[in-house]
Amino acid sequence: xxxxxxxxxxxxxxxxxxxxxxxxxxxxxxxxxxxxxxxxxxxxxxxxxxxxxxxxxxxxxxxxxxxxxxxxxxxxxxxxxxxxxxxxxxxxxxxxxxxxxxxxxxxxxxxxxxxxxxxxxxxxxxxxxxxxxxxxxxxxxxxxxxxxxxxxxxxxx
Numbered sequence: 001x002x003x004x005x006x007x008x009x010x011x012x013x014x015x016x017x018x019x020x021x022x023x024x025x026x027x028x029x030x031x032x033x034x035x036x037x038x039x040x041x042x043x044x045x046x047x048x049x050x051x052x053x054x055x056x057x058x059x060x061x062x063x064x065x066x067x068x069x070x071x072x073x074x075x076x077x078x079x080x081x082x083x084x085x086x087x088x089x090x091x092x093x094x095x096x097x098x099x100x101x102x103x104x105x106x107x108x109x110x111x112x113x114x115x116x117x118x119x120x121x122x123x124x125x126x127x128x129x130x131x132x133x134x135x136x137x138x139x140x141x142x143x144x145x146x147x148x149x150x151x152x153x154x155x156x157x
Contacts, residue, residue, distance in 0.1 A: 057128045061153035065135060070094035075153060079106060085116055131155045
């Protein structure tokens with residue numbers, strides 16, 4: 001018993017011919033002055049997910065930041081989910097070695113930065129990230145330059 005495949009071969013040849021003609025026709029249309037439509041991706045800001053509602057930010061952050069006339073300033077900042085903070089700074093190698101501790105409330109600015117209320121004699125704004133926070137300068141800008149990585153506090157718990 002032998003099967004006749006001539007019908008299948010004919011169908012395959014016809015399909016190949018039609019596909020070739022369509023492909024050539026599209027190529028000629030593109031070369032005849034028809035412009036291609038190109039789509040550009042536009043980034044839409046995510047207004048639902050912010051650091052405040054999508055990062056596990058509550059906890060204690062520690063680091064030693066640069067000091068002009070001492071060995072460094074040990075900073076410990078505890079931020080709680082109830083919008084309260086405890087901020088401790090200790091000058092290393094200077095003074096009595098006792099930390100200056102302030103407590104109060106903080107507020108969110110732009111969904112990713114907190115401002116410590118009641119702090120007027122030093123930086124009061126911190127950019128919050130996953131597992132770390134960045135101390136910002138007095139105007140609320142990220143500190144840049146060679147020492148920028150020294151202004152990062154790391155989450156300890």
